[in-house]
Amino acid sequence: xxxxxxxxxxxxxxxxxxxxxxxxxxxxxxxxxxxxxxxxxxxxxxxxxxxxxxxxxxxxxxxxxxxxxxxxxxxxxxxxxxxxxxxxxxxxxxxxxxxxxxxxxxxxxxxxxxxxxxxxxxxxxxxxxxxxxxxxxxxxxxxxxxxxxxxxxxxxxxxxxxxxxxxxxxxxxxxxxxxxxxxxxxxxxxxxxxxxxxxxxxxxxxxxxxxxxxxxxxxxxxxxxxxxxxxxxxxxxxxxxxxxxxxxxxxxxxxxxxxxxxxxxxxxxxxxxxxxxxxxxxxxxxxxxxxxxxxxxxxxxxxxxxxxx
Ligand code: HEC
Numbered sequence: 332x333x334x335x336x337x338x339x340x341x342x343x344x345x346x347x348x349x350x351x352x353x354x355x356x357x358x359x360x361x362x363x364x365x366x367x368x369x370x371x372x373x374x375x376x377x378x379x380x381x382x383x384x385x386x387x388x389x390x391x392x393x394x395x396x397x398x399x400x401x402x403x404x405x406x407x408x409x410x411x412x413x414x415x416x417x418x419x420x421x422x423x424x425x426x427x428x429x430x431x432x433x434x435x436x437x438x439x440x441x442x443x444x445x446x447x448x449x450x451x452x453x454x455x456x457x458x459x460x461x462x463x464x465x466x467x468x469x470x471x472x473x474x475x476x477x478x479x480x481x482x483x484x485x486x487x488x489x490x491x492x493x494x495x496x497x498x499x500x501x502x503x504x505x506x507x508x509x510x511x512x513x514x515x516x517x518x519x520x521x522x523x524x525x526x527x528x529x530x531x532x533x534x535x536x537x538x539x540x541x542x543x544x545x546x547x548x549x550x551x552x553x554x555x556x557x558x559x560x561x562x563x564x565x566x567x568x569x570x571x572x573x574x575x576x577x578x579x580x581x582x583x584x585x586x587x588x589x590x591x592x593x594x595x596x597x598x599x600x601x602x603x604x605x606x607x608x609x610x611x612x613x614x615x616x617x618x619x620x621x622x623x624x625x626x627x628x629x630x631x632x633x634x635x636x637x638x639x640x
Pocket of ligand 1: 431432435436437438439440504507508509510515519526529530556557558559560562563585
C-alpha cells in the first residue's frame with residue numbers, strides 16, 4: 332500500500348509537497364518494521380535449519396556406528412563370474428560348491444527347497460545324481476499297514492534335513508538355529524558377497540571385545556558374534572576335479588552353488604531375455620520398414636487445393 336501510494340505520488344506529480352513528506356517517512360517506518368520482523372523470522376528459521384542439520388549429522392553418525400556394530404561390516408563386492416546380463420553360472424563351480432555343501436555345511440544346514448533332480452544336467456549326470464540321492468535315507472509312508480518306513484533317496488526327494496526339528500538343531504548348536512540355505516543368498520542383503528565374507532571373515536576379536544563361550548568373532552555377522560564356528564579350512568574338502576581346495580576356493584564355490592540354488596533358472600531366463608531382446612529389435616525394424624513401405628504412396632503425394640475464385 333505504502334509503495335503504491337509513493338508510486339502514485341511520484342507518477343502523478345506532486346499534489347503538494349506535504350503529502351510526499353508525510354508519506355515517505357511512514358513508508359520507511361513500515362519497511363523497517365517489516366524488515367525487522369523478517370529478520371527475526373529469518374533468524375529463527377536459520378536456527379531451526381541449523382538445529383535440524385546438527386541433529387541430522389549427529390543422528391547420522393549414531394546410525395552409521397550402529398550400522399557397523401549392529402548390522403555387521405559391509406562386505407566388499409566380489410567379481411562373480413555369473414553377474415552380468417549375458418553371463419551364465421560356472422557349472423564346475425556349482426559342482427564343487429555342492430561337494431562343499433555336502434561334505435561340510437549339510438552337517439548343520441538344511442536346503443529344503445532344493446531337490447536332487449535339479450542337479451541333473453546342471454552339475455551331475457542323471458546317474459551321478461541318482462547315486463548321490465541313494466546314499467541318503469528318507470522317511471516315507473505310511474505303507475499298507477499304516478507304518479512309516481525308510482527308503483533310499485530318489486531323484487524327486489529334497490536334500491535331507493540334518494536335524495529332526497528346530498529344537499534338535501538348536502540343542503546341537505548352543506541354542507542358535509542354522510538357517511535353511513536354499514534361498515540364503517537372496518534372504519540377506521548383498522547375499523553372495525555377505526556369505527563369502529562371512530565364511531572367510533573369522534578372526535581374533537579385537538582388544539576390548541569379549542566373546543561369550545560358544546560364540547565366535549566375525550565382523551560381518553550382525554552383532555559380531557556368531558554361533559557357527561569357522562568351518563572352511565584349507566584341504567577340508569575333497570574335490571573330484573582335482574582343484575586345490577583352499578578355504579577361499581571352497582567359499583567361492585559354495586557361494587556359487589548357493590546362488591544357483593536361489594535362482595536355478597537364471598541361465599535359461601537370461602537366454603530367454605536375450606532372445607526376446609533380439610526378436611523385439613528385429614520386429615521393430617521390420618515394423619518401421621513395413622510402415623514406411625505401406626505409407627510411401629500416401630506420404631509422397633502432394634495434394635494441391637486449386638481454389639478457383
Ligand atoms: C557346526 C554346524 C555348522 C556348520 C557345519 C555350518 N554352519 Fe552355518 N550356521 C550354523 C549356525 C548354528 C548358524 C546360526 C548362527 C547364529 O545365529 O549365531 C549358522 C549360520 C549360517 C549363516 C547365516 C548367517 C546369517 O546371516 O543369519 C550362513 C549363511 C551359513 N551359516 C552358511 C554356512 C555354510 C555355507 C556352511 C558350509 C560351508 C555352513 N554354514 C556350515 C552352524 C553351522
